[in-house]
Amino acid sequence: MSTATAIFTPSPHEFNYVNLVKSHENTDVEFSLEEIADHDNLMDCWTVIYDRVYDITDFIKKHPGGADILLEYGGRDATIAFRGTGHSSFAVKALEKYYIGDLPIHQRLFRKQGGIVLSNMPA
Numbered sequence: 001m002s003t004a005t006a007i008f009t010p011s012p013h014e015f016n017y018v019n020l021v022k023s024h025e026n027t028d029v030e031f032s033l034e035e036i037a038d039h040d041n042l043m044d045c046w047t048v049i050y051d052r053v054y055d056i057t058d059f060i061k062k063h064p065g066g067a068d069i070l071l072e073y074g075g076r077d078a079t080i081a082f083r084g085t086g087h088s089s090f091a092v093k094a095l096e097k098y099y100i101g102d103l104p105i106h107q108r109l110f111r112k113q114g115g116i117v118l119s120n121m122p123a
């Protein structure tokens with residue numbers, strides 16, 4: 001196997017991770033990035049992971065990685081940071097509880113045809 005193939009082949013863990021994120025039951029609610037940006041503080045905090053919107057207000061103080069780091073992503077996209085920190089499938093599952101809606105299709109990066117396939121990138 002060439003090095004390039006090895007880099008872009010998702011590990012079994014990776015498949016698990018992506019499938020878990022995909023398993024969220026869809027809502028019909030959409031929130032734009034502009035609207036999400038208003039929810040950026042300790043009392044009212046939303047974030048975006050894989051084009052899905054999460055109200056993490058009740059989770060901030062429970063986050064094992066600390067409240068400050070989560071607040072940094074309040075009101076904006078946390079996908080790269082969330083993945084980059086190597087969260088477990090348990091953490092991905094934990095997200096479900098806070099799921100409130102999706103980005104409108106024109107603002108999505110991942111979940112649209114031809115969108116970025118982050119699952120194929122090295123962890």
Ligand code: HEM
Nearest residue numbers: 056064065069073078081082085086087088090091094095
């Ligand atoms: C809102 C979505 C998030 C959820 C549900 C979440 C959940 C968790 C959970 C359950 C852990 C424990 C380890 C694990 O099971 O993976 C963890 C650890 C951690 N998280 Fe998050 N996290 C979120 C977002 C973030 C973001 C945006 C960052 C920014 C970089 C971050 C940084 C960290 C770090 C650094 C740790 C490691 C803490 C340690 O081992 O000392 N998390 N997170």
